[in-house]
Amino acid sequence: xxxxxxxxxxxxxxxxxxxxxxxxxxxxxxxxxxxxxxxxxxxxxxxxxxxxxxxxxxxxxxxxxxxxxxxxxxxxxxxxxxxxxxxxxxxxxxxxxxxxxxxxxxxxxxxxxxxxxxxxxxxxxxxxxxxxxxxxxxxxxxxxxxxxxxxxxxxxxxxxxxxxxxxxxxxxxxxxxxxxxxxxxxxxxxxxxxxxxxxxxxxxxxxxxxxxxxxxxxxxxxxxxxxxxxxxxxxxxxxxxxxxxxxxxxxxxxxxxxxxxxxxxxxxxxxxxxxxxxxxxxxxxxxxxxxxxxxxxxxxxxxxxxxxxxxxxxxxxxxxxxxxxxxxxxxxxxxxxxxxxxxxxxxxxxxxxxxxxxxxxxxxxxxxxxxxxxxxxxxxxxxxxxxxxxxxxxxxxxxxxxxxxxxxxxxxxxxxxxxxxxxxxxxxxxxxxxxxxxxxxxxxxxxxxxxxxxxxxxxxxxxxxxxxxxxxxxxxx
Amino acid sequence: xxxxxxxxxxxxxxxxxxxxxxxxxxxxxxxxxxxxxxxxxxxxxxxxxxxxxxxxxxxxxxxxxxxxxxxxxxxxxxxxxxxxxxxxxxxxxxxxxxxxxxxxxxxxxxxxxxxxxxxxxxxxxxxxxxxxxxxxxxxxxxxxxxxxxxxxxxxxxxxxxxxxxxxxxxxxxxxx
Numbered sequence: 001x002x003x004x005x006x007x008x009x010x011x012x013x014x015x016x017x018x019x020x021x022x023x024x025x026x027x028x029x030x031x032x033x034x035x036x037x038x039x040x041x042x043x044x045x046x047x048x049x050x051x052x053x054x055x056x057x058x059x060x061x062x063x064x065x066x067x068x069x070x071x072x073x074x075x076x077x078x079x080x081x082x083x084x085x086x087x088x089x090x091x092x093x094x095x096x097x098x099x100x101x102x103x104x105x106x107x108x109x110x111x112x113x114x115x116x117x118x119x120x121x122x123x124x125x126x127x128x129x130x131x132x133x134x135x136x137x138x139x140x141x142x143x144x145x146x147x148x149x150x151x152x153x154x155x156x157x158x159x160x161x162x163x164x165x166x167x168x169x170x171x172x173x174x175x176x177x178x179x180x181x182x183x184x185x186x187x188x189x190x191x192x193x194x195x196x197x198x199x200x201x202x203x204x205x206x207x208x209x210x211x212x213x214x215x216x217x218x219x220x221x222x223x224x225x226x227x228x229x230x231x232x233x234x235x236x237x238x239x240x241x242x243x244x245x246x247x248x249x250x251x252x253x254x255x256x257x258x259x260x261x262x263x264x265x266x267x268x269x270x271x272x273x274x275x276x277x278x279x280x281x282x283x284x285x286x287x288x289x290x291x292x293x294x295x296x297x298x299x300x301x302x303x304x305x306x307x308x309x310x311x312x313x314x315x316x317x318x319x320x321x322x323x324x325x326x327x328x329x330x331x332x333x334x335x336x337x338x339x340x341x342x343x344x345x346x347x348x349x350x351x352x353x354x355x356x357x358x359x360x361x362x363x364x365x366x367x368x369x370x371x372x373x374x375x376x377x378x379x380x381x382x383x384x385x386x387x388x389x390x391x392x393x394x395x396x397x398x399x400x401x402x403x404x405x406x407x408x409x410x411x412x413x414x415x416x417x418x419x420x421x422x423x424x425x426x427x428x429x430x431x432x433x434x435x436x437x438x439x440x441x442x443x444x445x446x447x448x449x450x451x452x453x454x455x456x457x458x459x460x461x462x463x464x465x466x467x468x469x470x471x472x473x474x475x476x477x
Numbered sequence: 478x479x480x481x482x483x484x485x486x487x488x489x490x491x492x493x494x495x496x497x498x499x500x501x502x503x504x505x506x507x508x509x510x511x512x513x514x515x516x517x518x519x520x521x522x523x524x525x526x527x528x529x530x531x532x533x534x535x536x537x538x539x540x541x542x543x544x545x546x547x548x549x550x551x552x553x554x555x556x557x558x559x560x561x562x563x564x565x566x567x568x569x570x571x572x573x574x575x576x577x578x579x580x581x582x583x584x585x586x587x588x589x590x591x592x593x594x595x596x597x598x599x600x601x602x603x604x605x606x607x608x609x610x611x612x613x614x615x616x617x618x619x620x621x622x623x624x625x626x627x628x629x630x631x632x633x634x635x636x637x638x639x640x641x642x643x644x645x646x647x648x649x650x651x652x653x
Contacts, residue, residue: 018516018618143551152555156564161577168581172588179592182601183616187516190613206596207605210615211512214599216523217531221595224537228584239577442618443517 011105011444014288018442022187025434025441028284029188030197033431036283041431044423051417054410055130063133065410072393072405077131078243079385080415083268084124084422085166085240086261086381089233090269091117092173095180096229099222105297107440108289111184112280112430113273114177119425120272121170123418128166130414158242165239169232176225179218182208183439237265244388251331251392254319260312267305267351268381270298271374276426278371280435289436292365299364302377306355309384313352331392339404340391343383350380482653485511486636487611488622488645493519496620499643500525503622506639507631511623514615533598537591544586549579611651623651 016024033041058065068075091114098106129135140146141163143153153160186208189201208214241261244252274295281290320332335344354376358364390405429435490496497519503510504527513522556562557570567574596602615621622645624636631639637648 022516022617143555151560154562154564155552155556155578156567156571156574158577161581164578164581168585172584175588175592179595183517187616190616203603206601206603208601208616209610210514210516212515212519212522212526213512213528214601215515215518216528217533217595217599219518220531220533221537221591224534224591225588228588231580232584235577235580242577439517 009291009293011108011291011293012289012441013291016288016445018445021438021442021445022191024286024289025184025436025438026188026191028430029432029434030191037427037431041424041427044420044427046420047416048420048424051413051415051420054413055126055417058130058410058414059133059135063131065408067406067408067411069403069405071396071401071403072390074131074393075390075405076386076407076411076415077127079382079389080418081124081127081131082240082261082385082389083378083382084120084127084418086237086265086268086385087272087378088117088120088124088169088173088269089237089262089265090273091115091120092169092176092229092233093266093269094273095176096226096233099226100230104444105294107444108286108291108294108436109273109277109298110440111177111180111433111437112276112435113269114173114180115429115433116273116276116426117173117269118170118177119422119429120269121166121173122425123422125166125170126418126421127414158239158246161239162243165236169236172225172229172232176222176229179221179225180437180440181433182206183210183218184434184437186210187438188434234262237262249392250325250327251335251388253328254316256312256316256319260309260316263305263308263312264351264381264384267302267309267355268378270302270305271377271381274298274302274370274374275378278367278374280430284430284435286436289441292367295367295370296361296364299358299370299373302374303355303358306351306377310352313348327397331395334395335387335391338391338395340387340394343387343391347380347383347387350376351384354380484626485611485651485653486624486626486633486640487649487651488624488640488643489612489614489647489649490620490622490644491618491646492644493517493620495644496622497522497525499622499640499645502643503639508624508636508639509629511625511628514611514621514623516616516618516620519620533591533594536594537587540590540594541583541587543590545579545583547586548582549575552578609653612649 012021014020066075066077091110094106094113095110098110129138132138141153141160143155145152153163182205185201185205189198189205192198192201238258238261241257245254245257247253277290277298278295281287317332317336320328323329335341354373357369357373363369394404395402488499490499493515496513496515500510500513500522504525510526513519513526515522552575553570561569563569611623612619612621622640624640626633629636633650640648
């Protein structure tokens with residue numbers, strides 16, 4: 001078993017026992033919804049309803065209700081899609097990559113982060129359906145034999161790769177999340193008092209009993225799923241970036257796109273996790289589980305990925321000049337100084353400058369400041385996608401085709417729809433499912449909890465009595 | 478969990494270390510342990526119980542190979558044979574362009590195949606929630622050891638004493 005050096009602060013504070021963990025996490029699931037939750041849920045339903053009306057009109061009337069024109073044929077739709085997909089990268093990063101790296105602090109946040117991932121990908125997918133204009137024909141993107149002869153989808157196209165990448169990512173993330181939920185659903189099932197919750201949690205817990213054999217297999221498949229999800233999460237945003245990078249539009253046609261997009265995705269995803277967790281920990285009184293240590297660590301990831309993004313911006317700009325392609329150079333020069341200069345500088349300020357403030361330990365551990373910067377980062381990342389998409393398109397090769405893009409109320413309304421959907425789903429999740437992975441937290445509790453010295457003393461006593469061979473360090477976790 | 482029948486002695490422990498140390502001790506004393514149930518994974522417990530190493534990884538690999546072959550076959554057949562097309566001046570069958578989807582298909586088949594195997598091999602599934610369990614506290618904070626009486630030659634008292642000696646805080650009898 002792994003013993004953590006006492007120099008490090010314990011991951012879980014407050015000297016929790018196993019029973020305390022169950023009690024603390026199950027409390028909000030078992031209680032009736034609070035007034036605050038109902039108000040928040042009501043608000044997000046209103047937002048969702050407004051968005052749905054806008055979306056219904058978009059589909060009824062057609063994409064003409066958006067502010068698109070023949071020069072700018074992609075604008076908020078794809079901006080929002082890439083933004084949501086990017087946000088949807090943090091959950092799998094936390095649950096998969098940090099699992100492979102044995103980062104135990106992930107156990108307190110992985111459940112909520114994965115849920116956020118799934119909801120963000122649903123929001124992203126809604127923009128795919130929206131920008132098709134005729135969503136009832138969405139199945140045309142699938143490789144199905146069709147009525148026009150056996151013409152197939154073009155497997156050489158990154159847009160078709162995207163169909164496979166997003167749907168695989170969504171379904172594998174969902175499975176990974178659900179597998180992690182099963183032991184916790186079993187805990188709630190065994191505590192449930194009402195017939196309905198006994199039946200519901202019991203059905204979804206799939207008869208989990210926590211036997212040693214099941215746990216061994218569970219850990220094994222978690223590891224393989226993590227190993228699969230790690231390249232998967234990198235591939236998804238790589239393929240999203242190829243939607244742009246494989247075209248010949250100046251400003252899109254760059255080889256730096258895949259790593260730059262992936263870093264940006266993790267950057268915005270962690271910012272969104274930060275926003276949600278800072279609220280959740282206060283509302284559900286989980287300060288002992290999601291500690292300042294967790295917040296600080298996530299801020300470090302934000303600073304790292306923010307710096308990668310910053311370096312990518314500068315490299316891209318340098319190569320646009322150094323490469324000597326005048327169209328490329330113009331595209332970047334136009335971003336900085338053209339009519340959309342404000343979007344470019346908003347992106348630079350929010351994404352490059354603001355995360356650098358986290359080099360200060362004091363700011364990194366300041367909750368209000370962290371929340372503020374997380375919002376700023378997500379605004380910045382939205383502008384990044386807007387800058388990439390709209391400013392690259394709006395200056396066409398022929399100056400007579402130059403145009404500007406301005407959103408209509410339906411562009412905005414459809415974006416609002418995705419917020420309504422996201423928060424409705426997240427609120428339902430946070431009420432009816434445990435927001436912290438109880439089983440995993442219990443597993444890291446003993447090697448990291450504040451009670452550790454007592455535990456070690458307990459083992460030493462056993463050793464003196466000669467009753468059992470201690471198995472410490474025999475198998476490194 | 479599958480349906481249970483017969484008489485069981487159930488030892489309840491309150492610490493993961495105690496139960497982990499108790500297992501080899503009891504096995505040495507000749508007690509045949511059916512299974513240990515815990516609220517979280519205890520590393521080394523399945524080995525201590527003598528469970529064979531899981532072969533689910535082999536299944537996962539097979540599903541991955543299947544997925545890879547299926548998706549690649551689909552693409553080569555549709556693009557190269559069923560309706561050949563030259564796109565971007567490239568050969569109708571251009572393998573580098575197929576890599577992303579081949580990868581996604583491999584991951585998809587592996588993940589789903591492996592998880593379905595996991596459910597089947599553990600007897601997990603909808604409609605199994607009413608199956609009896611030894612102690613419901615095993616999903617909260619207790620570590621529960623089940624000993625099937627019909628498979629043990631030792632007497633009930635002897636096993637109960639051995640369980641107590643190994644650190645069990647309760648020993649219960651469960652009849653199904």
